[in-house]
Amino acid sequence: MRQYTYILILFFTVIVCFIASFDKRIKFDQYFLPFLKAAIIVAIPFISWDIWFTLKGIWWFNFDYTLGIQLFGLPIEEWLFFISIPFACVFTYYCMNNFFRWEHLIGFNNILVFTSIIVCSVIALLHPHQTYTLVTAISTTVTLIFLHFIVRATWISKASLTYLILMLGFLPVNGILTGTGIDHPVVNYNSKTFLDIRILTIPIEDAVYGYTQFLLVIYFFYQFRKKRDQKLPLK
Amino acid sequence: MNILIMILTFCLMEGATWLIHKYIMHGFLWILHKDHHDHSNEGALEKNDYFFVIFALPTIALMYFGSLHHFNYLFFIGLGIMLYGMAYFFVHDIFIHQRIKLFANTNHRYFLAMRRAHKQHHKHLSKEEGECFGFLFVPFKYLKMYHNSSKK
Ligand SMILES: [Zn+2]
Ligand SMILES: [Zn+2]
Ligand SMILES: [Zn+2]
Numbered sequence: 001m002r003q004y005t006y007i008l009i010l011f012f013t014v015i016v017c018f019i020a021s022f023d024k025r026i027k028f029d030q031y032f033l034p035f036l037k038a039a040i041i042v043a044i045p046f047i048s049w050d051i052w053f054t055l056k057g058i059w060w061f062n063f064d065y066t067l068g069i070q071l072f073g074l075p076i077e078e079w080l081f082f083i084s085i086p087f088a089c090v091f092t093y094y095c096m097n098n099f100f101r102w103e104h105l106i107g108f109n110n111i112l113v114f115t116s117i118i119v120c121s122v123i124a125l126l127h128p129h130q131t132y133t134l135v136t137a138i139s140t141t142v143t144l145i146f147l148h149f150i151v152r153a154t155w156i157s158k159a160s161l162t163y164l165i166l167m168l169g170f171l172p173v174n175g176i177l178t179g180t181g182i183d184h185p186v187v188n189y190n191s192k193t194f195l196d197i198r199i200l201t202i203p204i205e206d207a208v209y210g211y212t213q214f215l216l217v218i219y220f221f222y223q224f225r226k227k228r229d230q231k232l233p234l235k
Numbered sequence: 236m237n238i239l240i241m242i243l244t245f246c247l248m249e250g251a252t253w254l255i256h257k258y259i260m261h262g263f264l265w266i267l268h269k270d271h272h273d274h275s276n277e278g279a280l281e282k283n284d285y286f287f288v289i290f291a292l293p294t295i296a297l298m299y300f301g302s303l304h305h306f307n308y309l310f311f312i313g314l315g316i317m318l319y320g321m322a323y324f325f326v327h328d329i330f331i332h333q334r335i336k337l338f339a340n341t342n343h344r345y346f347l348a349m350r351r352a353h354k355q356h357h358k359h360l361s362k363e364e365g366e367c368f369g370f371l372f373v374p375f376k377y378l379k380m381y382h383n384s385s386k387k
Contacts, residue, residue, distance in 0.1 A: 109280075111324040114287045118294050118317055125299045149288075152280050 005065040006077040006186055009173055014084045017091040028094055031225060035090050036083070038220035043082035046213055049135065050074060058132050058193045065186045085210075086217040088169065093162045093218060108157040113148040117141055120208075123195075132194040136205040140212045147215060159218050163211050170210065175200045237311040244315025245322075249372050252323070256368040260286065265362040273360050290320050323370060327353070348377035 021028035053059055054073045066075035096102070124137035147153040172180075178201040179185030189203060197204045260268040264286075270276035271283035294316045301310025330346070331353045341347065349371070356367040 106280075107329045110284055110287060110328055111321050114291060114320055114324065115317065118291055118298065121291075121295045122298045122302065125295070126302055149285065154280065 002064055003067055005182070006075065006177070007067060007080075009176055010077060010080055010084045013088050013169070013173055017088045021091065026095060026098070028091055031094065031221075034224035034227075035087065035221055037224045038090070038217050039083050039086045041220050042086070042213060042216045043079075046082055046209075047074070047079065050078065053132070056131070057190055059187055059189045062184050062186050062188065064184070065182075082213075085173070086213065089163070089166055089214050090217055090221055092166055093159060096162055096165075097158070102158055102161075105157040105161065106154050109148060109154070112157055112160060113144050117144055120144075127195065130192070130194050132189070132203070132205050136209045136212075140208055143212045143215055147219060151219065153219065155218065155222075156215070159215055160211075163214050166214075167207070170207065171200065171202070174202045174206055174210075178202050178206070237306075237308065240308050241311045241315040241318070244312045245319050248316060248319035249369060252319075253369045253372075255289075256370075257365070261362050261365055261368075269362070272357060287320070287324075290316065294320070327370065344378065348380065351380065352377045 017028075020026055021032070051072045051074060054061070061075055061078065063075065066077050069076040071079060120137040120141045124134055124141065127133040127137075144156075147156060176182060177186045178189075178198075180201045185201065194203050194205050199207065267282045267285050270281045274281075276282055294313045297309050297313030297316065299313075301307055301313055326349070331350050352367045353370075355377075356365060359365045
């Protein structure tokens with residue numbers, strides 16, 4: 001049973017959202033393709049980052065909890081992680097967008113981006129030798145600058161609020177992966193490479209890079225969705 | 236002591252904002268600030284929002300060098316600026332310009348006066364003329380205006 005741990009975590013994350021996608025009130029199934037394209041595009045840099053970090057020993061996997069199929073040093077589950085987690089996230093964002101009138105959250109973009117960029121930049125400057133912290137802080141800063149000042153995305157606050165709510169799912173999923181409730185963590189971290197500030201057993205960097213990944217998937221999701229149906233007004 | 240520095244910075248930022256607004260935003264960087272007055276920019280975002288960068292860079296520098304020296308006064312000056320920035324966006328973007336319909340029906344005279352003063356500032360569409368460049372500090376005449384009305 002043990003070797004199914006990781007794959008089961010992913011399965012349970014996806015299955016509820018997947019079934020709900022076909023609901024008449026939701027109809028997220030029509031957006032499967034734009035979502036898949038977005039997730040794959042974003043997965044490329046993040047999986048490369050993952051492979052590189054595994055090679056450098058910043059983190060490593062406990063293969064007792066995986067099916068044992070490997071690709072570039074990553075268990076197959078880790079590859080699927082970059083499709084299934086974004087799926088649950090984009091699905092949630094899509095639903096919130098459909099059910100709430102929350103366009104006015106735009107007003108918070110400036111405060112949010114201003115504060116996040118200052119905090120991330122200062123952390124990046126202060127921890128140049130902790131690779132995981134540095135890479136996370138830089139990619140978050142660059143992503144926020146790109147989305148706010150270049151793309152001028154209006155949905156940053158909406159996405160951030162969604163991510164905050166998603167933390168309810170993130171905590172158990174990433175908690176188990178990093179060792180909450182099981183004998184050994186599925187993913188182990190070299191504590192010299194990050195701040196070692198943890199929520200349960202989850203390094204704070206995980207939450208932040210998950211945020212960046214989420215923002216980018218939403219961005220590409222909008223892009224591909226726009227191409228798909230020009231007629232529908234984009235929310 | 237550090238908290239005191241932070242609060243002092245916060246207050247001094249009001250003066251700095253006044254100067255920056257009057258001489259820089261309505262000066263050589265008018266191109267960025269213009270659309271905040273005439274709303275010429277399409278969509279919800281304004282070029283004016285780029286001003287945040289001008290405030291973020293020194294803040295990052297101060298907080299960084301402050302942390303290098305065991306979080307000394309530089310860090311707290313930076314923190315003061317950051318908090319002022321947050322207050323600014325909160326009050327200016329959200330409350331005054333109602334980017335979010337929040338506290339739209341306030342009766343508090345200070346807030347009414349602040350909004351009134353800022354509207355006065357926005358009345359002028361060109362770069363040269365202008366009044367009420369400040370922000371949290373509201374000129375007394377506006378406070379007085381609402382002082383009387385709130386008594387009724
Ligand atoms: Zn002005
Ligand atoms: Zn205005
Ligand atoms: Zn204004």
